[in-house]
Amino acid sequence: MSSAISDTEYKSFSLFLEKACGITLGENKQYLIASRLQKLMDSVNIASLGELVQQLQRGNTQLRGKIVDAMTTNETLWFRDSHPYIILEKELFPEASQQRMRPVRIWSAACSSGQEPYSMSMVAQEYIKSNPGSLTRDVEIVATDISKTILEQAREACYDEMSLVRGISTERRNRYFQKKGDVWQLNDEIKRRVRFTELNLMQSFATLGKFDIIFCRNVLIYFSAELKSDILNRMAKQLKPNGYLVLGSSESITGYTDAFKMVRSGGAVYYQLIS
Secondary structure, eight states: OOSOOOHHHHHHHHHHHHHHHOBOOOSSOHHHHHHHHHHHHHHTTOOSHHHHHHHHHTTOHHHHHHHHHHHHOOOOOTTTTSHHHHHIIIIIHHHHTTOTTSOEEEEEESOTTTHHHHHHHHHHHHHHHHSTTSSTTOEEEEEEESOHHHHHHHHHTEEEHHHHTTTOOHHHHHHHEEEETTEEEEOHHHHTTEEEEEOOTTSOOGGGOOEEEEEEOSOGGGBOHHHHHHHHHHHHHHEEEEEEEEEOTTOOOTTTOSSEEEEEETTEEEEEEOO
16 A cells, blocks of 8 residues: 555545445554555555445445455354363264254354365264264254355365464364365365355354354454344344354354353353243
8 A cells, every 4th residue: 555544535435345344444453454454455457445446436346245255254263262172073963863854964164265164064974983873863964155256265175384384283184185286185075075155254144054063253343233143143043943052262252142042161151042
């Protein structure tokens, strides 16, 4: 960017971003905009944030999509925080194994480049192997994100060495991945459980169907209080009776919805739908 971001430019861009995808920047995040958008703006020869906003106001949908991609692609890693995956293995899958007539359905919301849903699939694979005859209808994982670009990467399921060392043990890497040149390709047995689809959390969830478990981790922190409440209450409607919601370690439903009760598990908490 050729110059500092003015207050007017910052306000205009913040309003665009909140309307487009729900993210609330708050105050003094000019550095975040500059770091996320500099490469994109250089590539399309746009010198200032004001010019960028003008292009958006003219209805440049292609540019709009690239900006949303740049501002919403967040860092992720395998088996992040570990507790949710322990809960999945030790508590949620054993309970679900009693429901033998249908597959267990899990929604990974804001899945980014696929590490979360693929980690779930690995846990499912290991649970089924350790508990023969359980989860007879297997597990279906629907993974959603607003970014088309990041979803394409997730579907490819190819990861470089640096991304694999962040959360994947050597044993799991050797079991579930194959080295192909400079990248590691995830095995089909793990990929097959996961279906990726584009979704803006501000839109309807009805087409996704009902779920036994929803993971919505480390994304609600970017939304306004009003939108958090709206998303949580709509997620409650997508859960089957007594279904479960797993949030990020720093997130809570307190003050946003009364549709769930808290469940404590060791040093972590998750939520069960009040049916």
